[in-house]
Amino acid sequence: MLVQLTQEPLEAEPLVRxxxxxxxxxxxLFYGVVRNHNEGRGVLFLEYEAYPxxxxxxxxxxxxxxxxxxxxxxxxxxxxxxRLEIGETSLLVAVASAHRAQALEACHAAVDRIKQTVPIWKxxxxxxxxxxxxGQPVALPExxxxxxx
Amino acid sequence: MQITVRLFxxxxxxxxxxxxxxxxxxxxxxxAVRSALQARYPQMQALCERSVFxxxxxxxxxxRLLYDGDEVALIPPVSGG
Numbered sequence: 349m350l351v352q353l354t355q356e357p358l359e360a361e362p363l364v365r366x367x368x369x370x371x372x373x374x375x376x377l378f379y380g381v382v383r384n385h386n387e388g389r390g391v392l393f394l395e396y397e398a399y400p401x402x403x404x405x406x407x408x409x410x411x412x413x414x415x416x417x418x419x420x421x422x423x424x425x426x427x428x429x430x431r432l433e434i435g436e437t438s439l440l441v442a443v444a445s446a447h448r449a450q451a452l453e454a455c456h457a458a459v460d461r462i463k464q465t466v467p468i469w470k471x472x473x474x475x476x477x478x479x480x481x482x483g484q485p486v487a488l489p490e491x492x493x494x495x496x497x
Numbered sequence: 498m499q500i501t502v503r504l505f506x507x508x509x510x511x512x513x514x515x516x517x518x519x520x521x522x523x524x525x526x527x528x529a530v531r532s533a534l535q536a537r538y539p540q541m542q543a544l545c546e547r548s549v550f551x552x553x554x555x556x557x558x559x560x561r562l563l564y565d566g567d568e569v570a571l572i573p574p575v576s577g578g
Contacts (some may be wrong), residue, residue: 442527483576
């Protein structure tokens with residue numbers, strides 16, 4: 349499982365190569381890209397910030413959960429941080445499976461979970477200002493009981 | 498004992514600081530960090546309420562016991578992707 353959190357431009361091909369097996373009949377690939385508008389307002393660029401130590405762990409946790417829950421061959425996830433211009437790729441998810449339905453479904457689920465659980469934030473910049481977008485409060489999974497001391 | 502508080506995104510911008518040391522009494526739990534932030538930055542009351550905790554780069558419940566030297570982050574609603 350390949351997981352990347354980087355400030356560098358994202359390339360899809362290495363993810364596709366990383367997940368494909370000879371048994372794979374499908375690779376689903378999702379690109380999240382920066383668009384030039386949001387809620388009726390023109391967007392100039394986006395700024396992504398992460399809590400890197402936790403974000404990498406959570407991206408990996410999403411991938412591991414996916415491997416447990418779907419009959420897939422492998423998954424790769426890459427998220428970019430820093431300043432991204434219109435049209436640039438912020439997120440890549442690649443999922444390989446024997447059959448397309450599972451690859452597409454798992455890829456969709458991965459993107460949803462990344463948006464719900466990974467500590468990454470985006471700030472929208474427009475002419476004369478900018479704002480951190482209001483996101484989803486993180487829903488914590490069941491807590492492990494604290495070890496007795 | 499002393500812990501380190503880390504802030505991100507709208508919380509960091511609102512506070513004007515990304516990290517600061519905080520003295521808490523022994524036996525303090527993660528929720529104490531939220532209270533301290535809300536007292537220090539009343540304008541961020543609501544955002545703090547919608548934030549969750551991470552202790553030493555792991556998500557943690559509000560009742561997690563803190564220890565000297567812990568790094569406690571308040572994670573505002575996420576918007577990656």
